Amino acid sequence: MVSSQMIADAKAFGLLFIAAGFLTWTSQPILAAEPEFGVLTTTQEMRQMPPAALAALLREAGYQSVGAICSAQQLPEWLETFHKEGLRVGNVYIKTIIKPDTCEFESPLDDVFKALAGSRAVVMLNIHEAGTPVDNATIARHLRPWAEKAAKAGVQLAIYPHVGFRVAKDEDALAIAKAVNHPYFGVCFNLCHFLKQHDMQLLRPTVEKAIPYLKIITINGSAVGNTQEMNWDKLIQPLDQGEFDLAGFLKMLYCDLGYRGPCYVQCYGLTVPAKELLERTRAAWKRIMPQCP
Numbered sequence: 142m143v144s145s146q147m148i149a150d151a152k153a154f155g156l157l158f159i160a161a162g163f164l165t166w167t168s169q170p171i172l173a174a175e176p177e178f179g180v181l182t183t184t185q186e187m188r189q190m191p192p193a194a195l196a197a198l199l200r201e202a203g204y205q206s207v208g209a210i211c212s213a214q215q216l217p218e219w220l221e222t223f224h225k226e227g228l229r230v231g232n233v234y235i236k237t238i239i240k241p242d243t244c245e246f247e248s249p250l251d252d253v254f255k256a257l258a259g260s261r262a263v264v265m266l267n268i269h270e271a272g273t274p275v276d277n278a279t280i281a282r283h284l285r286p287w288a289e290k291a292a293k294a295g296v297q298l299a300i301y302p303h304v305g306f307r308v309a310k311d312e313d314a315l316a317i318a319k320a321v322n323h324p325y326f327g328v329c330f331n332l333c334h335f336l337k338q339h340d341m342q343l344l345r346p347t348v349e350k351a352i353p354y355l356k357i358i359t360i361n362g363s364a365v366g367n368t369q370e371m372n373w374d375k376l377i378q379p380l381d382q383g384e385f386d387l388a389g390f391l392k393m394l395y396c397d398l399g400y401r402g403p404c405y406v407q408c409y410g411l412t413v414p415a416k417e418l419l420e421r422t423r424a425a426w427k428r429i430m431p432q433c434p
Contacts, residue, residue, distance in 0.1 A: 144156070146295075147225055157187065165214075166296065166363070169338055170292055171399050174278065176207055176395065176401070176402070176403060176404050176430070176431070177224050177229075177230050177372070177402070177403035177404070177432070178204075178403070178404050178405070178426055179205075179206035179208055179383070179403070179405050179406070180199075180204070180207065180208065180230075180232075180347040180405060180406045180419065180422060181210045181232075181359060181405050181406065181407055181408055181409075182195065182207060182208060182209060182211065182408075183210050183350045183408045183409040183410075183414060184408045184410075184412070184413075184418065185412075186411070186414065187404055187415050188210075188211055188212075188215075188413045190415065192215075192218060192219045193222050193226065193397050196222060196223055196226035196228055197226070198415055198416055199228060199419060199420055200226070200227070200228070201285060201416075201422050202416070202419035202422075202423050203423050204228070204419070204423065205228065206228065206229040206230075206231040206322070206403070206405075207223055207230060208229050208230075208231055208233070208234070208263050208405045209223060209230050209233050210233070210234045211349060212260050213247045213248040215234070216233065216248050217252070217256070219257075220233075220253075220256045220257070223427055229260070229262075229404050230260070230262055231255065231263065231357075231386070231405065232263040232264070232357055232403070232405065233248075233257070233262070233264055233265065234265045234267065234301065235248050235250065235253065235265065235266055235267070235268040236248075236249060236265055236267055236269065236397040237267060237268045237269065237426060238269050238270070238271050239268055239269065239270055239271070239274065239275045239279070239283060239307060240270075240271045240273065241273055241275055241279065243283060244280075244283040244284065244287075244388075247359060250287060250333060251259040251266070251289075251290070251390055253296075254290060254291060254294035254296055255294070256398070257294070257296045257364055258294045258295055258296070259294075259295040259328035259350055260295065260296060261295060261296060261297060262296050262297070263296075263297045263298075263329070263356045263357045263403070264291065264296055264297065264299070265299055265300075265301040265329055265357070266284075266298060266299065266301060267301045267303050267306055267308075268280065268300060268306060268308040268372070269306055269307050270307045275307070277313060277316050277317050277320060277355050278308070278320060280307075280308075280319045281321045281342060282315050282319035282320075283321075284298070284326065285323060285326070288321055288323035288325050288326035289323070290314060290429075292323070292324070294356050296324070296325075296358075297327065297356050298325060298326045298327075299318075299327045299328055299329045299356040300314040300317060300318060300327075300328050300329065301329045301331065301356060302314045302328070302329070302331060302334055302335075303331070303334055304330050304334050304338060305339050306407075309329065309334075309338065310338055310339075311330065311335060311347050311351060312347075313356045313388050314328040314329075315328055315350060315351055315354060318354040319358065319422050321345075326354075326420050327354035327355060327356040328351055328354050328355060328356065329355075329356065329357050329359065330347075330348055330351055330355060330357075330358045331358075331359045331360070331407065332358070332359060332360045332361060332363065332385075332390075332407070332410075333359075333363065333373070333376045333377050333407055335347065335371075336368040336371075336376050336385075337361055337369060338369065339369070339370075339378055340369075341365070341368070344390070345393060347409055348393075348398065348400075349398060352398050352399070352400060354373070354398060355402060356402055356417040357402055357403050357405065358389060358394070358400070358402065358403070358404050358405070359404075359405050359406065359407045360380070360391075360404060360406060360407065361376075361377050361378060361379075361380060361383075361406055361407040361408070362377075362378035362379050362381065362382040362383030362385065362387070362425075363376050363377070363378060363383045363384075363385040364376065364378070364383055364384055364385070365383075365384045365385050373409070373410050376413075377407055377408075377409055377410055377411065379411060379413060379421055379425070380406055380421070380422045380425035380426065381421050381422075381424070386429070387391045388428075388429040388431075390434075391404070391429060391430065391431040392404060392432075395431035396431055396433035397418070397432070401425070406422050407427075411413065
């Protein structure tokens with residue numbers, strides 16, 4: 142005969158089972174909305190276009206965000222025009238020269254912060270030396286006051302690892318970000334520069350380590366294989382070309398590792414006409430963008 146106590150115990154067990162299942166389900170990363178997505182304006186055609194014309198092309202192709210990658214002389218006009226045309230400027234790219242006793246920026250960083258104030262845009266720093274070697278600790282010491290200024294302005298700073306520059310690899314960028322130790326300072330992950338310098342087996346471990354500091358990623362179509370021996374025409378292809386599994390990479394990053402930051406497309410060196418490239422890129426993104434359960 143089943144006692145009332147046994148029934149009560151069974152109900153309690155059932156509630157615990159349901160609660161445990163709920164907690165397990167909610168612990169999985171959920172992607173509630175499409176990530177911030179845009180393109181870096183890095184083709185020769187884009188960089189030579191009047192910014193208003195480029196803004197019109199971007200809007201026609203369905204973009205809401207853009208990475209304003211241009212010369213220091215162009216930057217003020219580009220920022221003003223894109224904002225006026227209703228586009229979010231999600232990132233800019235600033236050459237940074239590190240010296241033993243200071244750091245210098247190709248574009249006045251205070252002006253950039255003012256133009257992007259409150260947007261949480263990512264100011265991507267590509268770091269160079271001025272002849273004299275400078276260690277990571279010194280770089281971090283020079284950049285930390287700028288992280289404080291970025292926080293006050295409501296923007297973010299991130300090191301952009303670039304082949305051949307002082308900070309070329311993700312490992313150095315991450316070491317500097319850890320030393321800066323500021324929530325508004327972190328790193329970029331750039332697929333093409335990773336593939337040029339690392340074995341594919343290091344992809345997941347590299348992004349796993351970067352996650353707490355990762356402010357932005359850039360992607361593109363790419364070949365696979367011995368990528369360290371490949372030229373840029375193989376490592377930077379349109380988003381709808383190349384054998385690299387972009388959908389799998391984005392799923393790993395957004396769904397498995399819980400990244401929630403912006404994703405932009407690297408277009409450097411591509412010769413596809415801008416209008417066609419923007420349309421193809423947006424269509425490719427819709428096919429590969431992460432769909433987390």
